[in-house]
Amino acid sequence: MKIGLVVTTIQAPNPVMQALAAQAQASQAEFVVIGDRKSPPVFELEGADYYDLARQNAVLPEFSQALPVGHYARKNLGYLLALQRGCEWLVETDDDNYPLDNFFSLVRGDELRARRLRSESRWLNAYRYFSPSEPVWPRGYPLEKLAEDLASKASEQWELERPALVQGLADDNPDVDAVYRLTRPLPVNFDRQAAAISLESGLWCPFNSQNTWFRRDIAALCYLPSYCSFRMTDIWRSFVAQRCLWALGERVIFTAPSVRQERNEHNLLRDFADEVPGYLNNERIVVALADCALQGEVRGDLRRCYQALVSLGVIPEKELALVDLWLAGLPPA
Numbered sequence: 026m027k028i029g030l031v032v033t034t035i036q037a038p039n040p041v042m043q044a045l046a047a048q049a050q051a052s053q054a055e056f057v058v059i060g061d062r063k064s065p066p067v068f069e070l071e072g073a074d075y076y077d078l079a080r081q082n083a084v085l086p087e088f089s090q091a092l093p094v095g096h097y098a099r100k101n102l103g104y105l106l107a108l109q110r111g112c113e114w115l116v117e118t119d120d121d122n123y124p125l126d127n128f129f130s131l132v133r134g135d136e137l138r139a140r141r142l143r144s145e146s147r148w149l150n151a152y153r154y155f156s157p158s159e160p161v162w163p164r165g166y167p168l169e170k171l172a173e174d175l176a177s178k179a180s181e182q183w184e185l186e187r188p189a190l191v192q193g194l195a196d197d198n199p200d201v202d203a204v205y206r207l208t209r210p211l212p213v214n215f216d217r218q219a220a221a222i223s224l225e226s227g228l229w230c231p232f233n234s235q236n237t238w239f240r241r242d243i244a245a246l247c248y249l250p251s252y253c254s255f256r257m258t259d260i261w262r263s264f265v266a267q268r269c270l271w272a273l274g275e276r277v278i279f280t281a282p283s284v285r286q287e288r289n290e291h292n293l294l295r296d297f298a299d300e301v302p303g304y305l306n307n308e309r310i311v312v313a314l315a316d317c318a319l320q321g322e323v324r325g326d327l328r329r330c331y332q333a334l335v336s337l338g339v340i341p342e343k344e345l346a347l348v349d350l351w352l353a354g355l356p357p358a
Contacts, residue, residue, distance in 0.1 A: 060078065113241050138220065143182075149174075
């Protein structure tokens with residue numbers, strides 16, 4: 026199984042990147058690193074293939090030059106480059122997530138035993154099912170649904186799932202929103218031995234870009250929107266991806282941690298401001314996506330979902346031009 030690891034960074038190689046590179050080499054994985062405007066002029070890391078802006082423009086000129094600079098969504102270029110190398114799975118993380126020993130073995134083979142969850146609620150907090158050391162919710166979970174989450178119960182049934190999109194959790198400093206960080210204790214850790222869960226169609230939970238696997242045939246769903254805030258790009262992608270997966274008869278899977286985060290410095294009030302569009306719109310977005318008439322064809326369905334977000338007014342119409350360039354650049358599944 027050929028794996029492509031994709032990371033974007035604006036730092037010189039740090040201990041996290043060195044650990045990722047070492048594990049990538051040991052696992053014979055491709056390691057694609059995407060730089061940006063603030064990246065150092067020289068980036069040398071054995072086992073990693075680094076693309077600065079000039080190299081990005083040279084290898085994927087039309088898409089690279091259309092993408093905004095200074096934005097996390099330039100990571101889209103890394104997905105395309107890994108796919109061009111024939112990778113069967115893409116895994117992504119960030120430059121502040123230390124890989125645990127099981128990082129590259131999170132997905133193995135065509136089956137994964139998981140607890141499939143069903144609920145009458147629209148939303149499910151996946152973090153609850155991994156025995157967190159403190160009550161916690163994922164970034165992107167609607168704040169107005171937290172009280173409902175505490176009272177809700179989901180039924181469980183063991184299934185052998187065919188993994189297509191897998192989100193691994195992060196220990197120590199998991200992906201939580203600014204409201205949590207400003208008001209609740211950290212670190213938070215999860216049970217690393219907990220069994221995976223899968224969410225039945227119609228049951229939403231946001232997932233992030235910090236420890237996420239995509240099977241090649243659904244890699245169109247990697248697409249990160251550019252014309253939204255940095256704090257929402259992967260969250261809104263997750264809603265689009267879940268809706269498209271259901272149309273394919275697939276579902277998202279969450280697993281116990283395979284990274285631990287030592288978070289880069291953030292301004293929490295700035296994070297809060299960047300998350301406000303999500304606080305106000307995440308529920309509206311999933312309702313609109315649920316109403317989309319999809320056809321079970323991942324590339325066309327992706328565009329239909331982004332058209333729905335444009336019609337909803339949460340993303341501007343110019344995003345669709347980037348979606349089209351993304352789809353045009355995808356190699357065959």
